[in-house]
Amino acid sequence: xxxxxDVRLSPERIEGYKFFVNKxxxxxxxxxxxxxxxxxxxxxEVADSLADLWIxxxxxxxxxxxTTALDEYRFNDAAAAVYRFIWHExxxxxxxxxxxxxYGKGSAEQKQAAQKTLGVVxxxxxxxxxxxxxxxxxxxxxxxxxxxxNSIMISRFPAVCSExxxxxxxxxxxxxMDMITAVRNIRGEMRIAPSQKLDVLMSTVDEKTQKMVEKHxxxxxxxxxxxxxxxxxxxxxxxxxxxxxxGSTKLFVPIVGIVDLSGEIARxxxxxxxxxxxxxxxxxxxxxxxxxxxAAPDIIQKEEDKVKDFQKKHTTLENALKKLKGMSA
Numbered sequence: 362x363x364x365x366x367d368v369r370l371s372p373e374r375i376e377g378y379k380f381f382v383n384k385x386x387x388x389x390x391x392x393x394x395x396x397x398x399x400x401x402x403x404x405x406e407v408a409d410s411l412a413d414l415w416i417x418x419x420x421x422x423x424x425x426x427x428t429t430a431l432d433e434y435r436f437n438d439a440a441a442a443v444y445r446f447i448w449h450e451x452x453x454x455x456x457x458x459x460x461x462x463x464y465g466k467g468s469a470e471q472k473q474a475a476q477k478t479l480g481v482v483x484x485x486x487x488x489x490x491x492x493x494x495x496x497x498x499x500x501x502x503x504x505x506x507x508x509x510x511n512s513i514m515i516s517r518f519p520a521v522c523s524e525x526x527x528x529x530x531x532x533x534x535x536x537x538m539d540m541i542t543a544v545r546n547i548r549g550e551m552r553i554a555p556s557q558k559l560d561v562l563m564s565t566v567d568e569k570t571q572k573m574v575e576k577h578x579x580x581x582x583x584x585x586x587x588x589x590x591x592x593x594x595x596x597x598x599x600x601x602x603x604x605x606x607x608g609s610t611k612l613f614v615p616i617v618g619i620v621d622l623s624g625e626i627a628r629x630x631x632x633x634x635x636x637x638x639x640x641x642x643x644x645x646x647x648x649x650x651x652x653x654x655x656a657a658p659d660i661i662q663k664e665e666d667k668v669k670d671f672q673k674k675h676t677t678l679e680n681a682l683k684k685l686k687g688m689s690a
Contacts (some may be wrong), residue, residue, distance in 0.1 A: 369659075381448060382497060385490075388452050389501050392483050395463045399476040407470050410462075411537070411577055413478040414530035416455040419446060420482055421525040427489050428521070443489045451486060454538060461583045485519050533573060536608060537580050543605035544585040547614045550681040551603060552625065558588035562613040564596035570610060601688055622689045626682065633678045640671035 409417075423446035430439035459475045461467060467475075484505060491498040491513050502513035544561060547553070561581075565571045574581070574592045582590055598604065601617030646652050646664050653661065 381444065382494070384448060384452050385494075385497065385501075388447075388456060389483075389504070391456055391460075391463075392479055393504065396476055396480060399480060400473075401477070401480065407474045407477060409474050409478065410471060411530055411534055412455055412458040412580070413474050414527050415534035416451065416478060416482055417522075417525040418527040418531050419450045420485060421522055422446075423450075423489060424485070424519045425521050428518075431492070440493050443486075443493065447486060447490065451482065455482075457584060458580055461579070466579075466583070487513060488516055488519050533577070536570075536573070536610075537577050539607045540574070540581055540610070540612060541584045543607050543612050544581070544587070544614060547603045547605060547612075547616075550677065550684075551616055551620050553616070553619060555586060557619060558586060559614055559619075560589045561585070561587050561591070562596055562599065562602075563590065563592045564598070564611040564613070565592060565594055566609045568594060570608075574610075603684055617688065620685075622685055626685050626689065629678055629682045629685065633675065633682060636671055636675050636678060640668065640675055643668045643671060 423442055426442035427439045430436070430442060459479070462471045462475045484502070487498045487502050487505070491502075495514075499513050502516075503510065540563075544559070548555065548557075548559075553559070563574060565574065571592050571594055574590075578590050578592070581587065596611075596613070598611070599613055599615065602613040602615050605612045605614070643664055647661075647668065656664075
C-alpha cells in the first residue's frame with residue numbers, strides 16, 4: 362500500500378501473493394532444471410540474444426528503482442518494482458522466450474547464452490526480493506548455490522550495472538512483444554483456440570523494420586503460435602483478415618475458414634446486449650442521489666469499477682462485431 366495509507370486486509374490480495382509465490386517457485390524449477398548442464402567456462406565468447414540483452418536491461422532498471430525506493434523509505438514502491446520485474450518481465454516474457462531454446466529449438470550457442478543470462482539474472486532477482494520475502498529467497502538461494510552454504514543475507518545487494526543498459530534492445534523487444542500481444546488479442550477477440558496455428562502477414566513501411574522482424578521472427582512464431590510469418594514492405598491487405606497495428610506495422614491475421622462468422626456475430630450481439638443492460642443498470646445506480654448519499658464509499662467504488670469494466674468490454678465487443686460484419690458483407 363502507498364505510504365501513510367491504510368487498507369482493509371483483503372483475502373483476494375493475500376491469494377494474489379500466493380499466486381506470486383507459486384510463480385517464483387515454478388520459475389525456480391525451470392531455472393534449476395536448465396542450469397544443470399551449464400558450463401560457465403564455455404560461455405565467455407557466446408553472444409547474447411535480443412531476449413538476453415533485454416532482460417538484463419530490465420533487471421538493471423529494477424535494481425535502480427528498488428534501490429532508490431528503499432533509500433527513500435518508499436517500501437511499497439520498492440516491492441512493486443521487484444514484483445513487476447519478476448512477474449511481468451522475467452516470468453511472462455523472458456522465460457517464455459527462452460523455453461524453445463532450452464527445449465532444443467535453438468542452437469547450442471543460444472542455449473549457452475540463455476544459461477549464462479539466467480545464471481546472473483536469477484540470483485540477482487533473489488537478492489532484490491529478499492527484503493520482502495526472506496524465507497523463500499533464502500531457501501532458493503541455498504538450492505541455487507548448492508555446496509556454498511553462505512546465507513543470502515550476507516551477499517552484496519545488487520548495484521546498477523552500466524554495461525546492462527541497452528535502450529536499443531529494449532525498444533526492439535518492446536516492438537516484438539507488442540506484435541505477439543496483438544496476435545494474442547485477435548485470438549481472444551475472435552475466440553480462436555490458442556492451439557490453432559495461424560499464418561500471419563506483416564506489412565512494414567521500411568526495410569529497417571522488415572529486417573528487424575525477420576531477424577527475431579522466431580520469438581513471434583513461438584509465442585504467438587504461428588504456422589508462418591511473412592514480412593513485406595507495403596503489403597496489400599488480403600481479404601478476410603483481422604487487422605492490428607503496432608507502430609507503423611500492420612498485422613493481417615486470416616480468420617475466414619477458421620472462425621464461423623455468422624455464429625460468432627450472433628454470439629457477440631447477444632453478449633453486447635447483456636453488457637449494455639449491465640452498464641445501464643450500474644450507471645443508473647451512480648446517477649441515483651439516494652444511493653450516492655447513503656452507500657458506503659467502498660460500495661460506491663465497487664460500482665464505479667463495474668462501470669469502467671462494462672465500458673471496456675462494451676468497446677471491445679463493438680469493435681470485434683464491426684470487424685466480423687465487415688468480413689461477412
